[in-house]
Amino acid sequence: MTAPTLCKLLCSGSALVLATAARARAAELTVALYAPSMTFESSTARLEYVQNVAREVAAATGAPAIGRAFVRYDDLRKARPDVAIIDGLCLAERREGTLIAVAQVGGETAQRWALLARPELAPEGIGSLSRKRLAFVSTGCRDRDFLANALFEGEVALDGFAGLVGRPDLAGAIAAVRDYKTADAVFAPVAAASGLVRVFESRAVPTAGCVVRDAALAKAVRVALSRAGVGGAIDGWRPASEGPYEALAARLLPHPKTPLFAAPARFRLALSEALVAPPLALEPLDAARLFQRPPATARARADTLEESR
Helix, strand or coil: CCHHHHHHHHHHHHHHHHHHHHHHHHHCEEEEEECCCCCCCCHHHHHHHHHHHHHHHHHHHCCCEEEEECCCHHHHHHHCCCEEEECHHHHHHCCCCEEEEEEEECCECEEEEEEEECHHHCCCCHHHHCCCEEEEECCCCCHHHHHHHHHCCCCCCHHHCCEEEEECCHHHHHHHHHCCCCCCEEEEEHHHCCCCEEEEEEEEEECCEEEECCHHHHHHHHHHHHHHCCECCECEEEECCCHHHHHHHHHCCCCCCCCCCCCCCCCCCCHHHHCCCCCCCCCCCCHHHHCCCCCCCHHHHHHHHHHHC
16 A cells, blocks of 8 residues: 555545544534522532433433533523523523423422511611612623512612622522621522511512523423423423513513592582682771872962962
């Protein structure tokens, strides 16, 4: 075998290996998790859960899959994963892909949120937290609109707080109030914040949902989610419903204030009730004060002189 022939064979073999590796990488599925509002014990627990889901996806699809937990939503969007478990607020703001399932927490697909504070503050209402610091879960998905419009429903201005303390996940936001005291109150799911007192209860917020980029994966991924088991607060999955996320998107909009005018009551008014006669004061009148003698003219003085003669 000549040297040129051997070189061609080696080059062809290398090209085949590289092409095979490229196809393998292209077939690998990415399963992502970004759900900072869902309770997990730690970042390690988040990673373990998404990796467990990835293993079940690989078993259901027959394709290799890797699990990745993200700390920023923008990073997840840039990664363009094939399967993604995404926070409910971010799904309400923007949804890329097909929604196939909704996470259960305590058997429900929505959680009641509330404004919570430390017991020693003895809050008697929202007014007692004026000029205090408010902690919140910083999702990067219209957080201020979520607080002001969806949770406070336009009734409380965020400027009334001394500051907003954002934390990357729910556990960190609660710890900022309960443990580290870098904030005085926090908006969080009612069931997740033990050791804090409830000041104001808001409406329910949908939990995280699972989306797939390719709708052909939907059936296999649903099977994988059902087999993945419990992870953090997630205790199961239900079929998808876009209605709650669309409703949350509408709640993110400002609440216009429309004044209400009461209809006046009709009643009969007596004339004596509307007009009051002025008091009459009868006093003697000096008519001389009402008249003034005109000044004498030259003609009048001449006539007077003639009469005197």
